[in-house]
Amino acid sequence: MRRPVALRLFAALATMALAAATGAVLSIPEASAATGSATGYATQNGGTTGGAGGQTVRATTGTAIHAALCGRASSSTPITIEVEGTINHGNTSQVSGDSCNTAAGVIELKQISNVTIIGVGSGAVFDQLGIHVRDASNIIIQNVTVRNVKKSGSPTSNGGDAIGMESNVRNVWVDHVTLEASGGESEGFDGLFDLKNNTQYVTLSYSILRNSGRGGLVGSSETDLSNGFITYDHNLYENIDSRAPLLRGGTAHMYNNHYVSLNESGINSRAGARAKVDNNYFKDSKDVLGTFYTDAAGYWQVSGNIFDNVTWSSPGSENNPAGPDPQSNTTVSIPYPYSLDEASCVPTVVSQTAGANKGLQVSNGTCSPQTPTPTTTPTSPTPTPTDPAPGPTQPSGTNLSIGAxxxxxxxxxxxxxxxxxxxxxxxxxxxxxxxxxxxxxxxxxxxxxxxxxxxxxxxxxxxxxxxxxxxxxxxxxxxxxxxxxxxxxxxxxxxxxxxxxxxxxxxxxxxxxxxxx
Incomplete structure (x- = not known):
């Protein structure tokens, strides 16, 4: 029910007061501060524009981020939150409001849409504090560092995931971020980038994932097969034990990534997952592609990759490495345009562009980093095909569902x-x-x-x-x-x-x- 004008005005004033007290600076409405436009699968399903066209808010605490979300007119009102400084447990409290659903000790992007979070100024670091995306859509996370998020020990946040998405999430672009841990599960850490329970149309681009036991997964179990349409491009995976990523069902596209020191396994395609693996550079690693730790087969299409000092285990009942001479065992059609850098220059391009505080540079497929033009107007989303309303005429021919x-x-x-x-x-x-x-x-x-x-x-x-x-x-x-x-x-x-x-x-x-x- 829409609140009376007087109550809405009071709520807005209260939120402004809270923002001032917690480290947020509210500005006049302006265009999104995000640089460039979404790529990969995040361009599909209507596109991903985040908070473009809405108000811009500066936040220096986690509480201020929550206050900005809660101060909107509705849970779908576009907003860009520019973040600077260190966000941690001590400055991240729960904030209540009709347009948000937050919790202390985690950045909660829950039951909301049309939001951009971007690091600015001297940088934004989420220290031992995860970013949780749940029941949300049209989200951009750009130019931030998330480090040392734990699921056990103290303090804990977000189930141990640096960035985690779950429960009916659509259209998220994570770009130029640095996700890192200081160990594996035994030290209390979990995944750096986890997607589960019906999460679709996501792109992770120009990012660094390092020093973790688990890079990330798509699907929490062999029965969680409702996730997919994920793009990974121009990322650095470094010193990761496994899950770079682990795919359970769905479709993923990996291109122009640099994988260094994958200690146990890399792209683990299983339970019917289909991975298109183009022009990546794998170095000093083991079992970088295949189906591992299960007999539920996954599939891959490979082209243009370089395998530099990669070792492969022998096939077994629960191990099916793609190497030592990886060959395609499926085909994957990609619905969006993309430009491939040659695999030989991927280490150089990724080192110059990937991660937070690198100037948000990208590659245009010529092995030469470029600085994109800041977004000043909302990106035009990919049109969603529509057709005339269903008519009364019954279809003729064979019902192909019978026997499928x-x-x-x-x-x-x-x-x-x-x-x-x-x-x-x-x-x-x-x-x-x-x-x-x-x-x-x-x-x-x-x-x-x-x-x-x-x-x-x-x-x-x-x-x-x-x-x-x-x-x-x-x-x-x-x-x-x-x-x-x-x-x-x-x-x-x-x-x-x-x-x-x-x-x-x-x-x-x-x-x-x-x-x-």
């Missing part, structure tokens, strides 16, 4: 993913809440141009807004509202997802039919 496989983001008690492809209108799938996704998948590439979403008779909830996603590439094929027949351009793919983004109650999908058209 299916999975999804969650399933309510008593329902099954397989119910949407059994030809029986009396059985159905429901997510565990009002939103969720259901996918049809095939072992070989299949052409689809029509789907028919049929709700169960007497369904407790009606489908509201939705998107149809090519799960091979992350491209949005169509979007709209309501169940029924949906058409789009003929597309060759292995897996197609119907994502429900809003509904009244809990939807019940009896049949998810697919047709070549």
């Amino acid at each position: 496989d299916s999975d999804g983001s969650s399933k309510a008690s008593g329902t099954s993913y397989g119910n949407v492809r059994d030809g029986d209108m009396s059985t159905y799938w429901s997510p565990t809440g009002s939103t969720g996704s259901i996918s049809i998948k095939w072992g070989s590439a299949t052409t689809v141009s029509v789907i028919n979403i049929r709700e169960a008779s007497g369904s407790a909830g009606s489908i509201g807004s939705w998107r149809v996603i090519n799960q091979d590439t992350g491209a949005v094929l169509a979007s709209g509202s309501g169940a029924g027949v949906i058409t789009f351009s003929r597309t060759l793919l292995h897996k197609i997802t119907f994502e429900i983004t809003s509904s009244t109650g809990t939807p019940q999908v009896a049949e998810y039919e697919t047709y070549a058209g």
Whole structure:
């Protein structure tokens, strides 16, 4: 419910007073201070612009960061928070408000959208304090250092992750950051960059990850397969034991990264994950690519990489190294443009550009660092394809879902993913809440141009807004509202997802039919 003007004015004044007391300086509205534009998968699904076009706030404490989030008109009001100084447990308290959900001892980007956090001035260091992104979208984190975040010992923060994302996160660009620890799990540290529980459309670019037992993961377990569409480019992984990264399901693109001293394993593709690995430089490392510590196979497409003093273990029941002569065992289509530096110059380019306080330089594919123009207007997001509202005409031809496989983001008690492809209108799938996704998948590439979403008779909830996603590439094929027949351009793919983004109650999908058209 919208608060009366007088109450909103009082709240705004109170927040300004809190900001002044906690180290924030509120400025007049201006464009985002973020430099450059998002790259990789963060450009998909509508794009990632963070707080572009909103107010800019300067913060020198963690409490001030929270106060800035809580002082917005709503949880989606764009804001850029310029951070300078050291953020730690002593200056990071919980702040309450209608536009935020914060906690002490962690920077909490929870249940919010349209936010940029960028280090400015002499730099921003999050010391033993993690950044937690949860139930959030359109977030930019740029030019900051996060170090020595612990999950055990004292103090603890963010489950031990330097930057962690979980629970329905969409469109995050993490750029020119330095993430580092002082040891592994036995010393109390966990991952530097972890993504789990339905996190998608993320790019990590021009960053340093070093001195940790675990670089990062995508998917918290072999059953957490709802994550994907992650780009890693021009990053330095240095002195990492494993997980550079660990991929469980989903699609990832690694290009122009420099990997040095991966002590146990590197890119660990497993549980059906598909990794495109282009023009990277691996040096003084072991088992830099493959499926490790599991018999749940993952896949990779490789080209243009350099393996400099890399050793490989022998294959076993739970080890499938890609080397010593890595060959592709899948193909991955990338939906966005990108320029590749030659692998031979990656060590030089990455050393000049990656990490915080490096001037935010990037490469344009010519092995020569460039300084991008500061963003002064919101970046135009990638258009989301839309199609006419579903019509009444029923599709003709063979229902390709019969005999295919299916999975999804969650399933309510008593329902099954397989119910949407059994030809029986009396059985159905429901997510565990009002939103969720259901996918049809095939072992070989299949052409689809029509789907028919049929709700169960007497369904407790009606489908509201939705998107149809090519799960091979992350491209949005169509979007709209309501169940029924949906058409789009003929597309060759292995897996197609119907994502429900809003509904009244809990939807019940009896049949998810697919047709070549």
